[in-house]
Amino acid sequence: MILPFVIIIVFVVVMIFARRNAATRDCRWREDRTGDKGSLRKYNCIACGAEAYRSEGPPDRCLKGLDAPRL
Numbered sequence: 001m002i003l004p005f006v007i008i009i010v011f012v013v014v015m016i017f018a019r020r021n022a023a024t025r026d027c028r029w030r031e032d033r034t035g036d037k038g039s040l041r042k043y044n045c046i047a048c049g050a051e052a053y054r055s056e057g058p059p060d061r062c063l064k065g066l067d068a069p070r071l
């Protein structure tokens, strides 16, 4: 019987993707208007402390580990 193994493999793959999505969902991007640069709006992730500059809307993923360059 191969079917049980296929089900287990599919389950594991789904779990991996679910955990990735969960990690991204933990991020809470918050506008920081004091850090705006022209048309770029500064966003702080209050979950992991990442910083990002975007012109439209907060990032859709966590940028943890990608340090924004200090200006």
Ligand SMILES: [Zn+2]
Residues within 6 Å of the ligand: 026, 027, 028, 045, 046, 047, 048, 049, 050, 062, 063, 064
């Ligand atoms: Zn984050």
